Amino acid sequence: MTIAYLALLTAMLTTATPLVLAALGEVITERAGILNLGIEGTMYVGAFTGFLGAELFGSAWWGLLIAIVAGVLAGLLMAVLTVTLGVNQHVAGIGTTLLLIAACDFTSRLKYGGGTLPQIPKFGQLFADVPVASQFLLTYVTFLVIVPAAWYALRATGMGLKLGAVGENPEAADAAGISVARVRYAALAIGGALMAMGGAFLSLAMLGSFTLNITNGRGWVAIALVIFARWRVWPAVAGGLLFAAVDALQLQLVVTPEFAAVPREVMIALPYLVVIIALAVSGRNLRYPGAYLQPYRRT
Amino acid sequence: MNQSQSDRPGRGDMPAPGGLPPASSVGSAGFPGSLIGYDAARASGAGRSGSPEARAVPLVQLRGIRKSFGDLLVNDGVDLTLLPGEVHALLGENGAGKTTLMRILYGLTRPDGGVIEIAGAARTIASPGDAIGAGIGMVTQHFSLVGRMTVTDNLLLSRAGAGRLDRRAGRRMVAAAAERIGVHVDPDAVVEKLSVGEQQRVEILKALSRDCRVLILDEPTAVLVPQDVAALFASIRLLTAQGIGVLFISHKLGEVSEISDRVSVLRRGRIIDTVPTAGATPARLAEMMVGRPTVGVRRDDRDAAGGTELADAAPPSAPPKDVLSVRGLRLAGRGKEALAGVTLSVAPGEIVGVAGVSGNGQTELVQVLCGLAKPTAGTVTVNGIDVTGADPEKVIAAGLGRITEDRHACVVGKLTVAQNLVMEDLPRFRRGPFLDRTAIRAHAERLIEEFSIKAKPDDPISTLSGGNMQKVLLARTLARDPVALVVSQPTRGLDIGATEFVHRQLLARRAAGAAVLLVSEDLEELLALADRIVVIYEGALVGELPAAGADIERLGLMMAGQSAQSGAAA
């Protein structure tokens, strides 16, 4: 049995991109104390509005821009619900996801009926003939710019410090003159933008179109990755790469004769199984952000 | 002698209305400069003389502050003046409204009415940000530090912009502020790993690093051991010498006499009077606070209340000799053992006091006794029943009542007073599968009355003042008539009246034949109540002596780790 390692590596980086973007977005919101279960819906909206934008304006870049705007709006919706109205975060998040997915599906049916959706101008790959390096620009931007920037911002800037304080001890942040609500709004907006970028990567880069259920649970995987990573940036990236590697591996294995007997479903489940095992192993003695799930109200 | 109305500062010598003049001409980073930059004439105007005729512009002038929660009037037209360089103490019973007033000044609570003047100019303080901008710093009753962050990061929190953090400058800032109050603090220490006294220092450093001219300290000594209190007072004196005004809340009259220049007494939301400390005796202050003369519990009261003799005369079906007994108790701790073989027993009708400097195993001992930690070795029996390592539920069922030091951990903040009062006793209030609400309410009303808790049965317990929360815990425990009581720091943060009340309750339990283990850092409390005192040091009992006529000096030596023999020899 031979594994095409270079192909594996190439596929891993591509597959990991949307996961890493979404996980980063979730790291930012959860560090501020907000579990954003709207993540799946936000990714979905990113994928759909990215597709719409690209079709409308004839450019994938326009699609990406519109997806980011939609992601910010989705984040702000979560913010209104959880920060301003103090709605339970589980309810608000799942509600947001259901609402956004339904809205996208509805619009898609309205506009295109039940038929196949058109192909759109999609992003091209850089270094198309070089193995491993042949990736979308967005993948490069994600791993070389966004990830280090997020790591640096969380660790070494005032923004990151305030974010952490709001998520750990909002009373202390408030007493320090920081507006808890403003920081949480900002965190949800930025987080939403990253999640939507992850979604848009699916439609604008990987698929070049849109299909129902395009995100296929990637948002939930990202949530698991964040917990696995204990809210840290680099471990979240590592988790995303691990998931993507197993996913790429199983895609290769299903076409290898040795594995022909293994049911297809088992192979598809493999990366998720890895996530569950990783969570079970690393998920003990977790220390959640101090104000996780807690709305903040001054008394 | 409330001077706030008569002595309005002239507007002529008022600084720019932006807030208080900066403490330092060098800017926020150059703290040592503030000693020079400060206008010495203003400081000496108030100084330790405490003269209300001082010509200095008050740092803070509160006029007619009003605040009510629902139909509870908490601040009822409060006037208060803070002069530069003075320590102004605020005294009052639990629930008098001291914390609320300070929270209003710091922008944490919105007043219903009244005017806040800072350095002579009226200011709206709608948020802590406004307060910080006006040069006000506050150390709250419950610290507001981010435990997982370092000291430096906690200081940077309020001053950082969005961009890169200059942690090196932050460390310098910590060092400079620490120097101002004459302490050393490791800027890279993670806050949650620090002792309570050290955390409080970080809180003060935080306020100072923001160039505050007004420092509010809400019960800063309630959580401190005596050495830390002395260090805090030294720091306060350094600060007032730099012209900073300190608002100081405490229930301990001795401390108030020692550190403050003037005292204002708050009773039911009104300022009763503001007097120079020099002319006020503790007895007079206590009377102003409570509205009647008070006496603390002394040994004579204890003896009058009866005790051992009474219990000895108990019927033959009396419980075994020692109601509470502990043998060879060990508990692993971080690094060294937290408990290193504690053996101890308490007879019915006896109060055994546990003295010691905090952090020597008291907390762990209480946790093990109450079933909150499992010992690595040894046994605990209550009323003859072995409860070693049992759940709290079983320990309670065996007849143990507990009042632990962390009152916030013992109540469920979101539940009401009534629900908290029955929490450990649910089976009694069951009717079929349901809880009997009427019975719970009646029970709560009776206890509220009996223990004079200032609250209604349906108030969420998180809104109660510290003292009243403690009373709820006491009521919950004592209502079950426990045969053995484990009590830890029962009067921390309680006013004089409430302290006296708790002491009487404990003596009453003793008279009724309960075995009481009293853990306290307050030696006076132990000497007044206990029959015997044992001293705990580094997880082991290093000595025992009868409380009557106990030699305080010898106790102190034993607390410092000298065994009874060598202590006596010294």
Ligand SMILES: Nc1ncnc2c1ncn2[C@@H]1O[C@H](COP(=O)(O)OP(=O)(O)OP(=O)(O)O)[C@@H](O)[C@H]1O
């Ligand atoms: N957020 C709130 N909602 C309702 N009632 C409140 C709230 N905060 C305080 N109270 C009530 O206001 C009263 C005054 O409380 P405050 O904390 O100011 O008292 P205090 O003088 O500081 O007492 P202590 O010495 O016990 O700390 C108390 O009866 C308390 O129950």
Ligand SMILES: [Mg+2]
């Ligand atoms: Mg208070």
